[in-house]
Amino acid sequence: MMADLGSRLFQRSDALASFTTRWRARFARDNPALPLAGPTIYQLWAYDATWAVALAVQKAGKLDRSFTGPPRSSNISNDLAQLGVSRSGPKFLNSILGAQFRGLAGDFKLVDGQLQSSAFEIVNVVGKGGGRTVGFWSPTAKITKTLNNGSDSGLKTVIWPGDLKEVPKGWEIPTNGKKLKIGVPIKDGFNQFVDVKTDKDTGRVTVTGYCIDVFEAVIKALPYSVTYEYMPFPDDSYDVLVSQVYYQVFDAVVGDTTIIANRSLYVDFTLPYTESGVSMIVPVKEDKSKNTWIFLKPLTTDLWLASLAFFFFTGFVVWVIEHRINMEFRGPPSQQMGTIFYFAFSTLVFAHKERLESNLSRFAVIIWVFVVLILTSSYTASLTSMLTVQQLQPAVTDLSELIKNGDHIGYQDGSFVLGLLKQQLKFEENKLKNYSSLDEYAEALALGSKNGGVAAMFDEIPYLKLFLSEHCQDYTMVGRTYKTDGFGFVFPRGSPLVSDVSRAILNVTEGDIMAEIEKKWFGDQTTCPSDTSSVTSSSLNFRSFGGLFLITGFPYRRKSKNGLGTMILKISVLTLSRITPPVLTMGARLTAIILSEMLQRPRLM
Structure with missing residues (x-):
């Protein structure tokens, strides 16, 4: 036997040694032609049983030697049934059942009529050199390294087949005692998947990588033990590597081997353990938006033109309301035109100094300042985004x-x-x-x-x-x-390992082990900005602020009896109803209206 584990009754004692010596002497005298043999455990049990009967008779004392007659029955078919029953039988039986002593085979004790062993010796048989004691079992202390020491639980080191000190899982598939030859590819790049290194001094081959770690984790998850060795394969072609399994050069192939149809005609693949697909x-390329005119990009063309038009429009409305009652809005046409433009654009930075007399004009300016605040804030945010976010396509x-x-x-x-x-x-x-x-x-x-x-x-x-x-x-x-279908492990057609390894792959990929292996070899693969089709900051358009401009124009509807308020509202609605009109034309018309209004009114000095 090679590295087996067994048990035997623990029976070392001086009485046993003396009995064995006498037994062998008597055996040699009575059987000179037979090889010398010691007493077996069954012979020791028989010897102890005889002693138990003798001790029971001694303990029972004086016994009634009479017998009762056999039971009367017409079905008596043997001589044993003709024997009588001792009147001292129950007393004698109780004496035997209660017998306890130290026999040759160990402590003699009957429990429910069965002999209970005092202790078993656990023996590790290694080779032909006999067995070595690795522990004991007793009814009280259970398994211990030394006899009758309950605190020293467990076994000593056990040597298993193959001189292994790790407990084997068993084996269900015959391997004839040989290790599986696992072919692995030698790669010039992508060594995170498979990396084969050979020590120049010792010639020892070391194989590491993501695929190797996954394979070893899968083998550990099998319900039995599989021994293997890696054998590097230098050919660059994976088809040639896979064919080595078909030609029985390798027992399996482990690496970044893709499951494809033409390969499956000659070998069997396990379930895949990686993401599948080719892309x-x-x-x-960077969008070169950081140029001289980048400040114009936050707003679309129609919004720029509409904003300028409403700057003039607001200045014109304030002038119409104020120039009759406010001296700051009077003077020659050129001065009044300058006042309109200056007042309108000064609201952009809230720096207008003209004092307004009419509550209506004040209300109009308040609304316009609110529009300007929202517009400038949005412009600033959009421009900041364009200047800081890289444009990738x-x-x-x-x-x-x-x-x-x-x-x-x-x-x-x-x-x-x-x-x-x-x-x-x-x-x-x-x-x-x-x-x-x-x-x-x-x-x-x-x-x-x-x-x-x-x-x-x-x-x-x-x-x-x-x-x-x-x-x-x-x-x-x-x-x-x-x-x-992703990466899979390669085995010969019909190999019983394929189904077991596939189930083990499921156990590994569904647990935390796979995540740890991926993190070890690939790091934390976070989502990269370039994974999206583009990273952009879109321009703001006129529709984004249509509601604000409508609010700006609406309060002027009832300004004057000559229809000026209606004209202002119509201009606002016209502008809002055409999101992509020729806004420039609308601006030109609005400017013409302003000039016409100023020229038709009498000069107020």
């Missing part, structure tokens, strides 16, 4: 645009994505370039298609997310996602 990343948004422009496309070296680009997406092979690392991706995208690089990079989503986690400000993921 593309492209550079983002993807350089390419659609696959057809790449094909139309004849741009070069990049993909990961050795990936099945090459076949996807050629067969499904119909790219010409001379337009495709292969790259092996994140740095090569970034360099090729930075150069662009016209300068020896590429316009877009196609790859599986796990790789693209890893790339964007390091270059999120310069690149973004765009376009549709082409369906794939």
Whole structure:
């Protein structure tokens, strides 16, 4: 036996040693032709049982030697039934059941008519060298390292098959005592997924990475033990690596191996353990909005023109109300025109110095100042946003645009994505370039298609997310996602491990272990601003302030008997009812009305 665990009755005593010596001497004398053998546990039990009967007779004292006759029955079919029943039987039976003594096989005690062992010795059998005691079991102390020591619970170190000190989980699938040969790819880039390193001095191979950690976590989650060893595979082609399982070079393949239809014809895949899909990343270009005329961008053209028109409009309304009763609004036409413009624009910074006499004009100015306050606050906020928020737009948004422009496309070296680009997406092979690392991706995208690089990079989503986690400000993921089944582990067709490993993958991915592994290798992949199609700060339009301008024009409806208030209201409604009219024409008409009104009224000195 190799590294087995068993138990035996603990029976070491001087009496047993003496009995064994006498037994062997008698056995050798009576059976000279047979090999020498010691007493077995059954022979010791028989010896102790004889002693129990003798002690019971001694304890019972004087017994009635008479017997009662056998029961009368017509169904008596054997001689044993013809025996009588001792009148001292019950007394003798009680003496036997109550017997307790230290026998050769241990403490002799009957409980419910059954012999109870005093202690078992737990033995670890290692090789052919015999067994080593690792603990004891007794009815009182249970399992302990030393006999009759309840505080020293547990077992000593147990050596399991394979010279292992860890408790095995058992094994349900025969492996003929061999370790599983696990093929792993040797990669030049994307070492976060699989990284194979060889010590130059010792030649020892170390395999690490996201896929490796997931595989080892899955193996630990199996209900039995699986021993394995990693075997690096230098070929760049994943199809060739997968075929090694089909040709029985490897027992399995662990790595960033994508589940695709043509591979499943020759091998079995487990359930996927990563996000699936193929997409593309492209550079983002900055919207050069920080120019000389950036201060005009917070408001749209119609809002700018409408605001200017209402500045003149408000000044004109105040002049109409005040110039007959207020000396500050009198004088030559040119002076009155200047007063109108100056008063209107001074309200922009609340610095108008003209004193108003009419309550109606004061009310009009109060409303207009409120409009100006809202307008300037919104303008300031919008301009601040434009000056501080970077404007990002993807350089390419659609696959057809790449094909139309004849741009070069990049993909990961050795990936099945090459076949996807050629067969499904119909790219010409001379337009495709292969790259092996994140740095090569970034360099090729930075150069662009016209300068020896590429316009877009196609790859599986796990790789693209890893790339964007390091270059999120310069690149973004765009376009549709082409369906794939993600990464899976490879086993031979019909392997009984596939179903068990798949169930273990579900247990790992649904728990916290997967999140810890992802954080270890990829960090906290937070959402990057470039993940959205654009980051913009939209201009304010005329409709945003239509209600304010309507409020400004409405109070002047009843100003005068000559219809001036009606004219003002009509101008306001006209302006609001046409959000995209020729506002400039409306402004020109309003200016003409102001000049006509001033020229028709008598000069007041």
